[in-house]
Amino acid sequence: MNDITQFLFLHGYSILFAGVFLSQAGIPIPAVPLLITAGTIAGMGQMDLYVALFVAFTASTISDIFRYYLGRRLGNRVLVLLCRLSLEPDSCVRQTEDLFGRHGVKSLVYCKFVPGLDAVVASMSGIIQMRFSRFIAFNSMGTLLWVASYIGVGYIFSDALDDLLLYAGHMGKTFFWLLMAALVIYIAWKYVRRVQFIRELSISRITPEALKSKLDAGEDIAIIDLRSSLDFKADPYTIPGAIRMAPENLTRRENISLDQEVVLYCT
Known part of the structure; x- marks a missing residue:
């Protein structure tokens, strides 16, 4: 038995609980590999399958309840803070609001399968201000489905995954550094894309005062309101003449003339 596998055997439940809890709290820790590994170890007879399911379910639920009450108390500030921890904070808030706007409470059932939204x-x-009883019912269904799916995959394919764990153990430091290098490259790529996006925004940004001056001067400007349905319900006012449109519909150029200057705004 290699050192890595032995460590997982000895501290499996603690690692599983901590990893799932931190992942669901918004810390960018991949919980899925932990769930699959827990299922693999259970398939090898070194961990109880039902205890592993209970530990992962409990860790996720405690984290979810904590964030639910933070949301009730602090409002959008919590959402903005959690999205800052993600690799794509600019799209995180929008995706979450769109998900709720389209599917409502049902999104709690499958959101954990969508990277970046589960937290x-x-x-x-x-x-x-969703009722707690309604939240906990749908969230529990989603959590159980998420936990059982990935632990189940590890359990069913435990023989093949056991060979992978043994190979990783034999690779030792080489495997670890290869994994770290891949993670660093991925994060660096996301960071470069974010910097480029912010740079493009800073170049083409217009102030409210400048926009008002253009409108007062009679310039032909197409103003597009990109706010989500949740944002619009909270503040159902818009700039006179603005067209409400979802970002994914921009490429269709509906109601937008190519001869016009286009101004986009959101929250």
Whole structure:
């Protein structure tokens, strides 16, 4: 038995609980590999399958309840803070609001399968003042489905995954550094994309005062309101003449003339 596998055998439940809890709290820790590994170890007879399911379910639920009450108490500030921890904070808030706007409470059932959204949907439930009984019912269904799916995969394919764990153990430091290098490259790529996006925004940004001056001067400007349905319900006012449109519909150029200057705004 290699050192890595032995460490997982000895501290499996603690690692599983901590990893799932931190992941659902918004810390960028991949919980899925932990769940699959827990299922693999259970398939090898070194961990109880039902205890592993209970530990993962409990860790996720405690974290979700904590974030639900933070959302009820602090509002959008919690959502913004959690999204800052993600690799794509600019799209995180929007995706969460769109998800709730389209599917409502049902999004709690499958949001944990959507990377980047699993850690913020519980807070959104609190922000919109969803009843706790309704939240906990749908969240529990989603959590159980998420936990059982990945632990089940590890359990069913435990023989093949056991060979992978043994190979990783034999690779030792080489495997670890290869994994770290891949993670660093991925984060660096996301960071470069974010910097480029912010740079493009800073170049083409217009102030409210400048926009008002253009409108007062009679310039032909197409103003597009990109706010989500939740944001619009909270503040149902818009710039006179603005067209409400979802970001994904921009490429269709509906109601937008190519001869016009276009101004986009959101929250």
